[in-house]
Amino acid sequence: MVGIIGYGSYVPRYRIKAEEIAKQWGMDPDAIKRGLLLKEKTVPGIDEDTITISVEAGKNALKRAEIDPQEIGAVYIGSESHPYAVKPSGTVVAEALGIVPEVHIADYEFACKAGTEAMFVCYSQVKAEVIKYGLAIGADTSQGAPGDALEYSASAGGSAFIFGKEKVVAEIVETYSYTTDTPDFWRREGAFYPRHSGRFTGEPAYFKHVIGAGKGILEKTGLKPDDFAYAVFHMPNGKFPLTAGKKLGFTKEQLEPGWIVPLMGNTYSGSSPTGFSATLDVAKQGELILLVSFGSGAGSDAFVFKVTDRIDEVRDKAIKVKELLENDRIYLNYGQYAKFREKIIMNE
Amino acid sequence: MPSPRYWREIPQRYRLEANKCKKCGKIFFPPRLICCECRGQAFEKIRLSDEGKIITFTVIRVAPQQFATQTPYVVAIVETKDEVRLTTQVADCKPEDVEIGKKVRLVFRKIQEEGKTGILCYGYKAVLV
Numbered sequence A: 001m002v003g004i005i006g007y008g009s010y011v012p013r014y015r016i017k018a019e020e021i022a023k024q025w026g027m028d029p030d031a032i033k034r035g036l037l038l039k040e041k042t043v044p045g046i047d048e049d050t051i052t053i054s055v056e057a058g059k060n061a062l063k064r065a066e067i068d069p070q071e072i073g074a075v076y077i078g079s080e081s082h083p084y085a086v087k088p089s090g091t092v093v094a095e096a097l098g099i100v101p102e103v104h105i106a107d108y109e110f111a112c113k114a115g116t117e118a119m120f121v122c123y124s125q126v127k128a129e130v131i132k133y134g135l136a137i138g139a140d141t142s143q144g145a146p147g148d149a150l151e152y153s154a155s156a157g158g159s160a161f162i163f164g165k166e167k168v169v170a171e172i173v174e175t176y177s178y179t180t181d182t183p184d185f186w187r188r189e190g191a192f193y194p195r196h197s198g199r200f201t202g203e204p205a206y207f208k209h210v211i212g213a214g215k216g217i218l219e220k221t222g223l224k225p226d227d228f229a230y231a232v233f234h235m236p237n238g239k240f241p242l243t244a245g246k247k248l249g250f251t252k253e254q255l256e257p258g259w260i261v262p263l264m265g266n267t268y269s270g271s272s273p274t275g276f277s278a279t280l281d282v283a284k285q286g287e288l289i290l291l292v293s294f295g296s297g298a299g300s301d302a303f304v305f306k307v308t309d310r311i312d313e314v315r316d317k318a319i320k321v322k323e324l325l326e327n328d329r330i331y332l333n334y335g336q337y338a339k340f341r342e343k344i345i346m347n348e
Numbered sequence B: 001m002p003s004p005r006y007w008r009e010i011p012q013r014y015r016l017e018a019n020k021c022k023k024c025g026k027i028f029f030p031p032r033l034i035c036c037e038c039r040g041q042a043f044e045k046i047r048l049s050d051e052g053k054i055i056t057f058t059v060i061r062v063a064p065q066q067f068a069t070q071t072p073y074v075v076a077i078v079e080t081k082d083e084v085r086l087t088t089q090v091a092d093c094k095p096e097d098v099e100i101g102k103k104v105r106l107v108f109r110k111i112q113e114e115g116k117t118g119i120l121c122y123g124y125k126a127v128l129v
């Protein structure tokens, strides 16, 4: 049996409310909250980035897996905000977690689905018996341009998953990927903020790929939506995952535990993985979970997981996503937020 | 902070690696080559606990240039569960939240950047728990 043997998440303490951003740009806060179903989003501290978030999430995954980090044979980090353009985030993360030097390291990039890419490759490496354990992380400190709709959602956080064959918490039943060339969202080398093609990001990008991957994996497994206890879809805003779930035949109740976007925002590569982590926090033995990511460009990875009885042994060994999202929040005003996110030009 | 020194100190900065004297059990952080208690030279490599408490602290209001945007911030002497003391910034808090004796956890954070094009230096900071 190949699957997840340990999982963990991390979310920075700082938050900004949707109305605080709306006020700054003279927008109607209620229209934004209703339209996007977003209340607030996470903001990284001045000293936090994809590397530090990955380390903290990785520590939590190790607490649950209870293995010697030296036995991890691969560290794959998916992000669209790797701090270095050249030098993998994984080198720092593996060093901090005590995994080096006998380890294969690579960073992944695929807009918001880089985290599930890392998971997919780790799973394959364990299944092929190339490595005993693999660590896959999806983390981001995403940025939206000031005044852009993305500014209400682009947030920070991440989740880590350790794959192995023994003491499995959630077995991987099936995987499926669905990818095309769709220029819905991009950032050219050297550009600070990403660009997107407005309306184009909905139907031909998000829905086509999420629903394509969802239908594909249901067909491949012969499973029906009501065979699943839970489903998690990538969360660029509050509305899209609910609509995608409905179109595929899932209820709001199935999505609820993983639908963390109203408090978290869109954590890009960390979005659906953290929704999945929140779902594992409440899942029970024998339950099936569907996870479908989405990355602009564009593609979706889908996974079917089956939860084992070991979930009850590991669940309380690290902090849960709900606690990360609801405890110890520090709220920022727009000025503090602009300073934190380095949106202000300073003298050298 | 020059890069070679940062690189040499990675084990203690990233993983809180310390030396424990095999003869008398004293723990040294940063690691030392000779025990100042018993002159022992054989050590066991250990990782410090990430749990600790604040022994004392100060509030930095005028900071070196690379930390200027973070003022006011707190620098504290923290004692870990292994009774080792280290100096560290206390992140994610207002100075008025910090008190002697309060419990902290050591977390992994970016400490500084070597300018806009240099390396990023990571290490430990404390957060209140």
Ligand SMILES: [Zn+2]
Residues within 6 Å of the ligand: B021, B022, B023, B024, B025, B026, B035, B036, B037, B038, B039, B040
């Ligand atoms: Zn000694």
